[in-house]
Amino acid sequence: MPETAPDPASAAEKPQGAAASLLNGLSVLEAFSATTRPLLGVTEISEIVGLHKSTVSRMLAGLTEAGYVQRDLDSGRYRLGLGMIGLAGPLLSELDVRRAALPHLEELTQSTGETAALAVWNGAAAIVVEQVASPHQVKHSATIGTRYAKFASSSVRVFLAELPASEVDRLLRSGSVEREGYSGPEDDPVFRHLDIVREAGEAVNDGETTFEEYGVSVPVRDYRGKVVGCITVSAPRSRVQYRGSQADLAAAVRLAAAAVCARLGGLPEAEAPE
Template structure:
């Protein structure tokens, strides 16, 4: 048995055990892998010694060990949202021809952490490092999907719901109604709520635990980013890329 073959078989054991949280017997693993029990036992012994599998004392079944979690946690901690999202941001900017943003929330505010400029002339508020309120921006409302009722109440108490344009949501009940609608359709529309003349579509990004950790948006002049585009090609594009980024962050929709 060559070294490469040993690695392949070892990884196959881990992949199979990942699908069986209650564990499997050597006999079942041997059957699934079409390998001799002695070979499977030898590989399991090595994995067990390193902490990648553990054996149940009562059933004798093997399941994944703590070391797998250590490796997974290390990988997830190394994932930088800007690096993970960069390709998707450029894809969105190229396909839409508009400005694309990546944002997180901090201290009940939106923080712009990356931006891909449009090749068309556009003057707008956003800059990397700049902050904005959450209730009046597409990315902000996307991030609010991850808030509990208590967190939302605290945000309103601390920041208020100030008016920026004629379409800004300034009422708690209307904001909650909007957030419910956003959950149902999966994306956010900023109907010129922060800057008059600028329409935006946004979507949340989820991590491996299902938490909303960031948001992306496409923004442009209302005469280019029309309601028809927002509900058509732009909605499809931003949902596709938000799902793609979230999957790279380890999110699995249940």
């Protein structure tokens, strides 16, 4: 009996190659649910999407590297990452910290004349999720979705200061967080510096990322005392030095961060749990 030729229409409808990989990757992302399935393991995802575990594992590795998912250190399972923000603008409106921060960012820019921004941590980088740009023609600003992954960035240091030393070491050794010349915790001042940042409740970037940029970042805590974001004021370094406004900028950022903390039910930085 002769073989039946495949239906050309059916073959055309079924995605092939790169298109199939893309759709499979989207299926993996869609397996997560904020309410019912926030954390999933490889086997669970495999059963939900109908793909082999090895295929799902490879996809998760790529999605993790891109920041679209992140691995939970305690359980080894996965959750959606904040890299999704760069693809899905509507996700921003669901971030309570963003809604709480916006009016205070506007006030901060009005009072300082400089750019105010809110960033959140995606496991390996600080991501800008809201910004109010300086009215000055010469200013420092970044588009929403911009990622900062250099240790020199004040926002990155604020988040790193909250992590266990072993996780900071892993991020630096892997290059996920960039710091030239890092060789390990034994002979590197990184960890003492992060202790200082944590104790001070702020981090300053005085020309460390680019010569002409000055930035100061302060963490935002929620009702659990957990750092859920940080507020940063960025300005041209020459303007800050000319005005001698370093202390004023830091004080203004602290006030803004405290106001956002209050809206989230959190404690002021000075009263945050050790």
